[in-house]
Amino acid sequence: MTGDNTESRRLAALGDLRVCLELAEEMGDIEVVEGADTNLEIGALYELSLEKEEPPIIVFDKIKGFPPGFRVAVNVRSSKVFDNGRGLEAVQKYRKHRRKKTDPIPPVDVSTGPVLENVLEDDAVDALKFPTPRWHEDDGGHYIGTECMVVTRDLDSDWVNAGTYRVEVHDRNTLCPFIEPGKHGDVIRKKYWARGEPCPMVISVGQAPVLGAAAASTAAEKVSEFALAGARIGRPIEVITGKHTGIPFPADSEIIFEGFMPPPDQRAVDEGPFGEWPGYYASNSRPEPVFEIKAIYHRNNPIITGAPPMRPTLPGFWFGTAGSSHFRSAALWDELEAAGVPGVQGVYTIPGGGPRFIRVVSIRQMHAGHAKMAGLVAAGAGAAAYLGRMIIVVDDDIDITNPAEVMWALATRWDPKTQTDIIDGCWTGYIDPMLQPERREKGDMTNSRIIFYAVRPWHWKDEFPKVNAVAKDYADEIRAKWQMTLDFLKK
Numbered sequence: 006m007t008g009d010n011t012e013s014r015r016l017a018a019l020g021d022l023r024v025c026l027e028l029a030e031e032m033g034d035i036e037v038v039e040g041a042d043t044n045l046e047i048g049a050l051y052e053l054s055l056e057k058e059e060p061p062i063i064v065f066d067k068i069k070g071f072p073p074g075f076r077v078a079v080n081v082r083s084s085k086v087f088d089n090g091r092g093l094e095a096v097q098k099y100r101k102h103r104r105k106k107t108d109p110i111p112p113v114d115v116s117t118g119p120v121l122e123n124v125l126e127d128d129a130v131d132a133l134k135f136p137t138p139r140w141h142e143d144d145g146g147h148y149i150g151t152e153c154m155v156v157t158r159d160l161d162s163d164w165v166n167a168g169t170y171r172v173e174v175h176d177r178n179t180l181c182p183f184i185e186p187g188k189h190g191d192v193i194r195k196k197y198w199a200r201g202e203p204c205p206m207v208i209s210v211g212q213a214p215v216l217g218a219a220a221a222s223t224a225a226e227k228v229s230e231f232a233l234a235g236a237r238i239g240r241p242i243e244v245i246t247g248k249h250t251g252i253p254f255p256a257d258s259e260i261i262f263e264g265f266m267p268p269p270d271q272r273a274v275d276e277g278p279f280g281e282w283p284g285y286y287a288s289n290s291r292p293e294p295v296f297e298i299k300a301i302y303h304r305n306n307p308i309i310t311g312a313p314p315m316r317p318t319l320p321g322f323w324f325g326t327a328g329s330s331h332f333r334s335a336a337l338w339d340e341l342e343a344a345g346v347p348g349v350q351g352v353y354t355i356p357g358g359g360p361r362f363i364r365v366v367s368i369r370q371m372h373a374g375h376a377k378m379a380g381l382v383a384a385g386a387g388a389a390a391y392l393g394r395m396i397i398v399v400d401d402d403i404d405i406t407n408p409a410e411v412m413w414a415l416a417t418r419w420d421p422k423t424q425t426d427i428i429d430g431c432w433t434g435y436i437d438p439m440l441q442p443e444r445r446e447k448g449d450m451t452n453s454r455i456i457f458y459a460v461r462p463w464h465w466k467d468e469f470p471k472v473n474a475v476a477k478d479y480a481d482e483i484r485a486k487w488q489m490t491l492d493f494l495k496k
């Protein structure tokens with residue numbers, strides 16, 4: 006990584022999408038594609054870019070059928086500008102940033118900003134004027150919201166929530182977000198519906214990267230993602246209060262949709278299918294409540310940021326922020342410690358499982374029952390509760406960033422009969438491909454979890470066979486002695 010990648014550049018890029026693109030340009034981390042089609046071509050190029058572990062930001066301009074300057078940008082939050090490192094180093098960096106969240110900085114109200122450069126109301130409202138990709142072949146429509154924020158305000162408090170939920174374009178006046186049951190946006194909207202009222206809502210497309218990061222993080226209830234984002238960059242996010250809804254939105258967003266979501270018994274449309282991060286179209290198509298647009302605000306030459314899910318086997322997706330694996334590992338590590346689990350040495354995910362399905366926890370065993378404690382807490386912790394499948398607890402000599410080492414721990418330190426727990430009735434979602442059709446139909450969004458205790462059993466750990474490996478000190482000594490003469494030792 007380049008030496009000029011300082012924290013101040015990183016903060017500048019986090020706090021402003023357009024600054025982020027300028028800095029990425031300076032670093033040579035942008036490729037511009039002209040003339041691509043919103044129908045599948047942008048999505049396919051994006052998917053192909055993820056074959057690289059560190060794909061560049063791709064800016065699509067002069068998109069077929071749209072004015073030049075109306076752009077789509079992908080791979081923004083995984084750009085080299087943010088240089089988050091690799092492996093456990095990346096996880097530790099996220100943990101460090103999360104600590105700042107203990108001191109949130111609330112947003113400040115400003116009266117105007119670049120997002121008001123264009124105001125579309127009444128007959129001028131037209132969601133179809135933006136180049137919106139149909140990302141994957143079997144998608145049921147065009148999705149303007151992937152790297153987006155859906156903002157709502159709690160009815161019983163002044164909590165303003167911002168969550169990333171996919172948003173389909175239904176027609177010129179109507180969008181359709183997909184909010185899984187139990188997410189904050191869902192909890193809040195139901196309070197309005199319980200009174201028979203439409204839920205006021207704002208959808209932001211293209212905003213400071215720090216906001217996208219906060220909106221996709223699993224922040225606690227009643228915690229505003231705006232304030233978390235402010236804490237991360239050390240200054241308040243500037244917001245404008247929507248005149249139709251009273252909901253705040255970032256003054257420098259690329260596009261803002263302001264409107265209302267009536268109760269689903271008043272209006273619902275089919276949403277989906279949509280290619281999802283587990284690698285399937287599991288949620289298929291089902292009626293969802295709609296977002297009726299009252300006003301659109303957008304900057305001149307708006308940039309639609311996209312981070313649509315792709316299969317979790319693609320390196321660029323798994324390493325990148327769209328996959329959010331490292332971020333979710335950091336959150337789980339913090340929660341294990343907060344719950345009083347001692348000796349945690351690392352938390353990681355296994356590539357094919359995306360950010361959630363397969364979580365690995367390494368501990369330095371300290372007492373009988375310690376591995377059990379770590380496994381049970383990890384299975385129930387907020388950061389791992391939704392859409393989990395497996396927790397693998399391993400000893401601290403296992404390199405958990407190397408799937409072969411984790412498999413080795415399972416192969417050699419785990420007794421299936423005595424070192425496993427299977428737990429039923431855990432939180433899952435429509436996008437879980439293993440949610441049985443009967444449960445899906447009944448809205449029973451639960452699945453089971455397995456915890457593997459792939460650790461040397463505590464009560465006979467001292468008799469456990471010794472590992473067959475050259476000692477590190479001796480290996481270093483031998484390498485130093487021979488590496489000038491032996492090709493296979495050269496770096």
Ligand SMILES: Cc1cc2nc3c(=O)[nH]c(=O)nc-3n(C[C@H](O)[C@H](O)[C@H](O)COP(=O)(O)O)c2cc1C
Binds near residue numbers: 151152167185
């Ligand atoms: C690119 C991306 C797309 C996402 N799409 C959805 C979605 O369509 N529906 C959903 O419920 N969660 C989705 N999520 C996960 C939520 O953003 C995440 O659970 C977040 O915590 C939600 O905010 P909340 O906790 O305030 O509800 C997505 C995350 C990312 C990074």
Ligand SMILES: [Mn+2]
Binds near residue numbers: 166189225228
């Ligand atoms: Mn939230």
